[in-house]
Amino acid sequence: MGISGQSAGIERISWSTGHLFFDLEDLAQMRGQEAEKYTQGIGQKQMSFCLPSEDVVTMACEACYDLLAGDDHGEIRNSIRLLIFATESSVDQSKAAGMWVHRLLGLPSSCRVVEMKQACYSTTAAVRLATSHVEMFPEERALVIGSDEAIYSLETAAEPTQGAGAVALLISSKANVALIDPIAGLHSEESNDFWRPNRHKTPIVDGKLSTRCYLNSMKQAIADYHSRSGPSINSFAGFCFHTPFPKMAHKALHQLLKQLPEEKEKPLKEQLKNSLTYCEKIGNCYSASLWIAFASTLNHGELIDGDRIGLFSYGSGSVGEFLSVSLQPGFSQYLHRGSSEKRIMQRKPLSKEEYTALHRFKTSDGEPDLSQEPVLEEMNQQPFPSRRFYFIGHEGGARLYEERDARV
Ligand code: CAA
Numbered sequence: 001m002g003i004s005g006q007s008a009g010i011e012r013i014s015w016s017t018g019h020l021f022f023d024l025e026d027l028a029q030m031r032g033q034e035a036e037k038y039t040q041g042i043g044q045k046q047m048s049f050c051l052p053s054e055d056v057v058t059m060a061c062e063a064c065y066d067l068l069a070g071d072d073h074g075e076i077r078n079s080i081r082l083l084i085f086a087t088e089s090s091v092d093q094s095k096a097a098g099m100w101v102h103r104l105l106g107l108p109s110s111c112r113v114v115e116m117k118q119a120c121y122s123t124t125a126a127v128r129l130a131t132s133h134v135e136m137f138p139e140e141r142a143l144v145i146g147s148d149e150a151i152y153s154l155e156t157a158a159e160p161t162q163g164a165g166a167v168a169l170l171i172s173s174k175a176n177v178a179l180i181d182p183i184a185g186l187h188s189e190e191s192n193d194f195w196r197p198n199r200h201k202t203p204i205v206d207g208k209l210s211t212r213c214y215l216n217s218m219k220q221a222i223a224d225y226h227s228r229s230g231p232s233i234n235s236f237a238g239f240c241f242h243t244p245f246p247k248m249a250h251k252a253l254h255q256l257l258k259q260l261p262e263e264k265e266k267p268l269k270e271q272l273k274n275s276l277t278y279c280e281k282i283g284n285c286y287s288a289s290l291w292i293a294f295a296s297t298l299n300h301g302e303l304i305d306g307d308r309i310g311l312f313s314y315g316s317g318s319v320g321e322f323l324s325v326s327l328q329p330g331f332s333q334y335l336h337r338g339s340s341e342k343r344i345m346q347r348k349p350l351s352k353e354e355y356t357a358l359h360r361f362k363t364s365d366g367e368p369d370l371s372q373e374p375v376l377e378e379m380n381q382q383p384f385p386s387r388r389f390y391f392i393g394h395e396g397g398a399r400l401y402e403e404r405d406a407r408v
Pocket of ligand 1: 034036037038040041042120157158159160161194205206207208210211214242243244245247248284286314315316
């Protein structure tokens with residue numbers, strides 16, 4: 001049981017990413033920058049991208065497919081009565097992206113499906129709602145998905161901080177991975193650090209302001225957390241941060257360390273590195289970023305049952321939440337590490353020409369036309385082992401998806 005007798009938490013967690021990546025050294029060459037600015041100054045090595053036949057829905061399905069592995073008799077599926085899809089790069093202005101996931105995963109019709117948005121923060125809000133649901137109905141489960149493609153305009157300062165990824169969290173009263181502590185520190189304050197008008201394919205961002213807003217939001221959220229008498233942050237085994245780029249997480253830890261005893265610096269810096277193993281290869285995944293950093297910490301950190309991890313979630317515009325989770329006995333069995341990591345290994349590198357063509361395709365007005373980009377058509381046909389979910393086109397403007405047998 002967690003503090004206050006609360007018992008809902010994360011039963012399983014898995015994540016996925018796009019099947020393509022672009023190397024930051026290549027981008028630096030294209031933009032006339034020193035590679036170290038990107039690889040060290042920003043901390044990013046590679047960025048994931050989705051194929052033309054992939055998007056937030058297919059990445060979400062891949063993550064959920066792993067999560068539901070072994071559920072041959074549908075015991076888990078049939079207990080899911082809430083599906084929340086958190087995203088800021090959704091594919092439709094009206095229909096929730098979760099509706100396609102719901103069908104493709106064969107979830108029961110007696111399920112509440114909804115999409116949520118508040119920049120990169122919404123997965124955390126979804127986890128909170130899902131936890132409340134499970135506390136009310138302990139026999140039921142909730143599926144929380146965070147999935148985003150982060151695509152910025154070419155030749156902007158934000159270009160080296162793109163990426164793509166999805167995370168899936170099964171929330172239930174069987175908190176095999178971690179209990180979620182009910183006490184949180186919150187901070188909301190309207191700001192213009194990052195936004196995307198409806199007509200825009202890419203966001204507008206004031207990068208320097210966004211960094212200041214992020215750090216201020218964390219400071220205020222932690223002050224609120226202290227005022228609510230949550231577990232002391234001195235006792236935490238590690239911290240994970242929303243990671244738009246790895247250096248941002250380093251800046252956040254640097255700020256947090258000012259409140260902690262000096263002997264904490266070394267172990268917490270080590271834990272931070274563990275949280276960045278995936279992020280530095282896949283880039284910003286907006287709503288999924290914090291929770292993929294958490295998965296990375298669980299997979300790479302030397303953590304033990306009962307360890308408490310602090311998490312800072314930030315969404316521009318802006319909302320910050322500081323929360324904590326405590327790890328449960330045997331948590332490492334429920335992380336689906338192998339299949340998620342295999343996806344990083346399977347990604348194909350983009351050449352400079354392909355990167356530019358893919359960017360043009362993803363940001364073109366109206367429905368993108370693959371026949372205009374021959375270099376991408378061929379790439380889109382490539383087989384990827386264990387890939388299952390495909391965006392296959394439009395019919396009357398409606399998006400069509402299908403599941404195919406994996407080649408394994
Ligand atoms: N070798 C090593 N380091 C170098 C270097 C070199 N040759 N050249 C520069 N650097 C360092 C700089 O010193 C700097 O380090 P510090 O931040 O520690 O001072 C770092 O590299 C970056 O250099 P600049 O500040 O000059 O970089 P920039 O102005 O071109 O852009 C950025 C940086 C503002 C983060 C930009 O990439 C951006 O706008 N990104 C998108 C916005 C973003 O992610 N904001 C984060 C907070 S908002 C949020 O979290 C929500 C979200 O997901 C977007």
